[in-house]
Amino acid sequence: MNVLVTPRSFGKTDPSLFERLRAAGLTVTRNDTGSVLDAATMRRLLADCEGLIVGVDPVTADVLDAAPRLRAVAKYGVGVDNIDLEACAARGIAVSRTLGAPTQAVADYALALMLAVARKVTLIDRRCRSRDWSKITSVDLYGKTLGIIGLGAIGKAVAKRAQGFSMRILAHDIYWDDAYAAQNGIERADMDRICAEADVISLHTLLDDSTRHCINAARLASMKPTAILINTARGELVDNAALLDALREGRIYGAGLDVFEQEPPVDDAWYTLDNLVMGSHCSSSTRGATETMGHMAVDNLLRDLGLSQA
Template structure:
């Protein structure tokens, strides 16, 4: 069996590649991140029986050009980059484990919340410019947090917020009253959260329904003292509308982990002082990298051992 590792992050892990090579000696990797186009991906995948896929978009055109493929093992938790219908049509197996990076992303979410509300990002930037300006922001304790989506990551965020005694409002497609009681949350409408939340945190997949879910109208409905955090997917926040909201003080600030185009080159957005931003590293802790990778390998082992 030949395995193609598309994900550069997986390819660069000595531990994961050692484990994978032991199980599947015939493999190739993308440690140098050379797969830039759809044609590159097709050429890389054409002779593979299975593949480990990160955030790369795998659509019907690619799958149709690689009929030898039997399984895609997802290195990560989101599935919006895979054409699941095309995979199903072609009888292509999906290897996927939810929640493997939930703690890693939840910790980054909490970090962004604290950095925003305590003014740490602005204070740090000023001090690095040799400007001593004391503004400690507000305390996170007791604030109202609005969560959009309530999957594994959002649930872990709630657990991490427990010592801060926050009021947690959740906007989710489904309501589970047993879960609400377990986590101490209150289900609320989008409109209620926009009006009441001190911090809004996004934990949704990117779908046609969630694309630009937060735009001009939403920012106007938020408190001027509020912050918005996105550790989910780029495109859920309208970045052009966000720029205006941050420049005009429509909202106090934002923390972005994900961007519409990655790597982003929107330096006008990145350079705004009331934006704290990271290069989509939320699920990139050492522990998360290994957990996601070992899960990928197990999916491949399980599948091919049954062939």
């Protein structure tokens, strides 16, 4: 029985993940390209597979059509916007997620980006390495207003960290947890108010048709000139072209992006910005998170393929 494993960090620090798959009688094909696979490669590699452990690579209807034997898709992560769930359901393909595994790692990284952007950490580091010891003035994070869009597990973990910085917290979520918000002093606000009032806006919502480009030109224009935008969720939540213009023109203070609409970005302008801290979609890439996600994904895949756990 053949399975394809695409996430680049899967098994990187814990080779026993591959041993578990092989011990269950599976023949494993790995993504050895060093990058996210495109649809054509996915179609080719999945042709004879019954199982898939996938990161952010495309699992579209077209890809699924090329995989007639596929029975189980184990998402190595939480977001399933890259998977055509309707097509999977129509085929009876089981889809699972590693809920909870990356929560703390992503929340840590979101806070790291907030600090790095606010205090211009990467710019100061670059200049120091060039023997430039001039002083650079930055902005405070302590006591500021944080707007969280998506108050799920990761959003709540970010809120907990922000409380240590005595930040006022505004948040938006379709499924509002009144009890949690009241207990933690979090104020409910819509996205327009968050963009207008918050000093830092951090995105932690799932991507769907209602959230695609939820940070658009109009909302960017409503932000304070000292505002910071953080995105560790999905690149498509932000109109990247509009954000690039805002950063180049200095209309907001800065951004910390672990995700982009196209990864890596092709426009050279992204790489010249001093008010941007870039990430390579690595917010969940800690040893603890990747190993936990890996074992959960293996558990889910073996269960859905009807194989004994190894």
